[in-house]
Amino acid sequence: MVDFDGFLNLRFLSFGYCDLTGQIPAYLSKNLEELALNNNRIRGPIPSWLGTLPRLRSMDLSSNLISGEFPKELCGLPMLVSKQTVAQVDSNDLELPVYTTSGVLVASQINFRYIRPTIDISMNIMSGKIPIEIGQLRLLHGLYLSNNNFSGNIPEQISKLKNLEKLDRSLRESFVRKNPTIIDNP
Template sequence: MLLAIGFSFNKFGGNISPGLGNYLKLQVFRAGYNNRSGLLPEDMYDATTLEQIALPVNSLYGVISDRIINLTNLTVPDLSSNGLSNMLPIDIGKLSNLKFMLLHTNKLRTRITGSVPIWLATLPSLFYINVSVNLISGEFPKELCSLPMLVSRQPAGQVDHEYLEFPIFAQSQLRAESLEYNSLSYTQSLQYNYVSYFPPSIYLHNNSINGNIPKEIGQLKLLHVLDLGVNNFSSSIPDQISNLKKLETLDVSMNHLYGNIQRH
């Protein structure tokens, strides 16, 4: 009974062969840092027991299918550094076990404003978001400032100590695109095997997000990293950002911000 498939950091090329849907107990599929190309395999969405899908740093293209709603156990989708495009499926908001969203460095389009962020802001377990270096536009959604895992502290007995058999490679506080992103030495220095080791983070840099930084940002009291750099924000920095006592990294560089920077 196969539970995990991993062949990352190799030189496998071509399309991902069909057949994932035949593994009825498969929990982990990792094939990142290869030369894979083509579309995401459609039968991937038939492997309904999948918890981790990690295909970063390949040359995959196309769209994320609406059928992702079938993957109700999914906690980690890492499809970063590919050529995926088009809108994100709204039904992602029904994946209540989602803890990470690693979709940076693609060509994804969406307007994260209005009713669209319902699929993001209502996810009860989500605490690590990286959708940087995409084609996202619109304003910063106030709804994002009410993510349950970033607003209220979990009781000690409920802290997630899940062990990840295959580690996840998180973005460092230095931007990935300024480093050798596909180098083994870089990724090894950023790997985590426990969910609780990840710093709660929101990475939105290198998009086309505009408007104000909402004062509701001050509600994200458990946030450690907030990266809004290289966008089109045009406002002052709200005083409420001083409420983020856990914040270790704040990047608002290369925007159109003005006014005074408050000292607290």
């Protein structure tokens, strides 16, 4: 099933709530548009090569055991940085049956143009500073950083995210104690 270069045509990978362990696999497709590995037991750092995936626009790694720093390379994701890049990528619909829990077919097509560009790394054990390069993600709509062990100030470059609709910056109590000028907003 897996070619030497990975799943060549894989555009959507969702293994949330699967009790997965280990690290983020290196065989992901360069065509990947959405990655959801939330609510597992994945360990280790976020690999910097994820920031080189040309089509990746949504990533949910929340509720794992991911450690390390926020990779600066993620701040250069082409689909979250430049409208020109988005225009160059064909956004074909994906035929995929979607069923309700009762087995009723509710949809057969997912249009990737309407997936909100999101990065969710909340509820992990990440540390270090939030990189100032985060301001480059101008097409990002949702950013979830809560419940990690980040230190330092929230970079003012985050104000450059003009398309941001949701920002979860609620912080662990230890971070707020070290930085009393920050107000915790759940």
